[in-house]
Amino acid sequence: MRIKNKAFTLIELIVVIFIITVVSFFTIPSLFKDTLLKDETALISYLRALREDSITSKKETYLTINFKDRFFSFKSSNSEKKLSMKEDERWEVFIPSRGNINDGYVTIIFPPFPSEDFLIFYLNRDGKDFTILLNNITGEVEIFKEKKSFYD
DSSP: OOOOOOSOOHHHHHHHHHHHHHHHHHHHHHHHHHHHHHTTHHHHHHHHHHHHHHHHHTSOEEEEEETTTTEEEEEOSSOEEEEEOOTTEEEEEEETTTEEEOSSEEEEEEOSSOOSOEEEEEEEETTEEEEEEEETTTOOEEEESSOOOSOO
16 A cells, blocks of 8 residues: 655745745736835825815815924924825925925915916836826826826
8 A cells, every 4th residue: 555645846936936936026026016006196186185174164274394303393273293205205396386395494375275287296216207286276186107297
């Protein structure tokens, strides 16, 4: 009577490891690409919240960007938040009435009514450019995976 081994052969194990390696090779880089934009969701949600709070409370809300100390400060009628910039990020904001701002600090006032100004945030991280566009009339926020110019 012959006893049959119920174990995997070395070739079967090598094939399984190879398949896992190939699948990981193609999926892991795409996960890292998406986290670059997911990191900016906090900024986007704060921008939307400031705009909505100013309209619903009928009071001004404020966004202060401090380029020197590298943080965003959000102040509404009922809360105040601070969000730090990452070390490898370079930010710039474009306000149609003021132009490009990328040093010192700037305070942006959200009035209690929809404003005609667009706010455009430029982010450069790891050599890649992104544009975040806030439409103050509709409250929509769009992200572009490049540096876009809307006013030439």
